[in-house]
Amino acid sequence: MATDKLTDRQVKAATFEKYEKRTKLSDGQGMYLDVQPSGKYWRMKYRFEGKEKTLALGVYPDVPLKLARQRRSEAREQIATGIDPNEAKKQLKAAQQVKADTFKAVAEDWLRLKKGELADSTLEVARKRLETWAYPKLGHLPLSEIKPVTVLEALREIENQGKHETAHRIRQRIGEIYRFAVAEGRAETDPTSILKGLLKTVPTQHRSAITSPSELRALLKAIDAYGGHATTRAALKLAPMLFLRPGELRNAEWKEIDLKSGTWIIPGKRMKGTQKAKKAGQVPDHIVPLPSQATVVLK
Template sequence: MITEKELRKEVARILGSGKRGEVPIENGLVLDVMTSGKTAWRFRFRENGKSRRKSLGDYPLVSLKDARTKRDEMRLAVLRGESIVRPARKAATLREVFEEWMANQIEPQFTEKYASILRIRMKPLLRDCGSMLAGEIKSSDILSVIRKVEAKEHYETAHRLKQLAGQVFRYAIATDNALMDPTYALRGALHAKNAKHYPRITDPARVGQLMRAIRDMGQSPVMRVLLALHAYTFVRPKELREAEWAEFDFDNALWRIPPEKMKMRRPHIVPLAKQVIDLLRGLYKLTGHGAYLFPAQTSMDGSRHISENAENKALRDRGYMRTEMVGHGFRGMASTLLHNAGWNSQVIEIQLSHIDSNSVRESYNDADYMDKRVEMMQWYADYLDALRDGAK
């Protein structure tokens, strides 16, 4: 059996790797070692044919010996047919339901960062209603909390809190801790969300000035290419800074972005204009030795991409304040210019990855639909170049 000394050595090894890992003990007991440095005991078991996990506390607050004792108690309860996910016939508070939902539904499947975001988002509701029994919380209780969030004009946050609370209450229903979801009655009761419009430039003359500023950048040639590519392709900033050379098909002039990098979690194709191909071939000489098109300056081997602030800083260095243009603004700029030029709205929205190509196949067959996107992307690159060179 593993000793306390051996356990500390394993924890140090995992933390040194920079990745999340686990130290298996025995009989279902594991120590979850997170990148933040937090270490927590988990007991894995099966209940009603399903794999489950139960949190046993944080290490070293709960020692290896104590964790084994707790694990043995849980194993006996499971063998007796008792549920250890929640106390039998004991009503649970909202905080208890939330923690159980996190342990069973979120932490095993999602990143530690995402779990942390959910905890922060749930704080206002747990602060006011966390000690209340989940089954006794009314719609008015939740609305009272949401109104406090709205009073700060955090309307988007208020809607996300309601959505998260609904997920937790549906879990409470499934685990017999509630009979209804009180958030359901709040439909239409919240303040409308603010439409989020990123600063962008849409006046053709000013777009030309922007393209000249990018062309004439005296700083890093890599950042000059990044801004130019963003203008020509108008993908989301995250998709561009995480772009990898393996995603580009130079023979067919296509950029295939995998679903895990897309906001909508579906693959996306970006037809590449001739200008984009030329930029990429030049960039390859600078960064082609690594995985990413735009590696971090501190990543000598190109194994890490640039930060999310790098692009906006480059725009600031060219004199564009965050109130007039940001990286995400290239998308709004393209949408406005293409619509004003008379391009089909569906084709534009598909290229922006706002709608799925499957939804428009009644209007276009696959070949015609892709041909229109290829044509539009080349026209747009030519149009930006014309504006840059002084055309109206």
């Protein structure tokens, strides 16, 4: 029986500078320490089906002598049972890669990528929809195993609950995640690309609207008679005068308002637009002329 030849002290002392050339120090049973300018590498020579091959066992000192010998023993056991250790290593790596590329793992990477590009509120909605509707059915599956029919079945369950718009939104997000994965080399195709037109159309929902002067007059009178908090009353009165988005009105700051000139300048960073465009200053400030009635309310 062959005996081990190297000691921990010898392995530690072995350097390229010491030998002044690439050196291979044998440890027996095909294993050796390959000393190179870039470091020290454990290798193992073996024959499989008549061919000589080399197996990488690790890099010293991350892989010490004892662990390298353990890996050599495992490789020799594989060879004895007709398994090529290099092929077994490739299959293990492929399996680990598949596990790392589950839909949920890639979706979480996509969410991190979009942070700072999309508004936090938009990202939060996207995450909750994925957690509620996509992860339970698709989260644990490798991207390569998710077929168009797999996605469609998940979307049909959402439709069956009457949530047609949600189904369309989820299909859109899944498509974005897959396109990200394709660009990263983690998927081959986007399975949602052939699902367009297969989901039910979102039912048109007509919302009640004031269409006559008399109805508008009644609404304005009701707002004027409202006896709630002063801030709420002011917001209700300003809304029909200024036609702003609720968030723009709700987050108003006094420094934006000039009562003397009758103007309100809303910074571009508070206007609708992507976070990326806002940071780049690509969303212009919005100038709102203040009618005299609005000035009275503000005062």
